[in-house]
Amino acid sequence: MRNIAKEVGALIRSHRKALGISQEALAARSQIDRSYMGRIERGEVNVTLKALWDIAASMEISAKLLIPE
16 A cells, blocks of 8 residues: 655655755745654655645645655
8 A cells, every 4th residue: 555645755855855955944935844844754644735735836846746656
């Protein structure tokens, strides 16, 4: 069984690292609590669509890139 939350978190982390920004900076840009951002990246929570949209927008990428195939 797939763990979509972990896959989404891994995609967010990968794009964040490619941009060279810290988890704290991404959280601030996305207006998301840093600890929540950490839980999202570790796949511990199911990210809301709004949060996913805000994260993608703060990285200036399409939200589609954060959804696994």
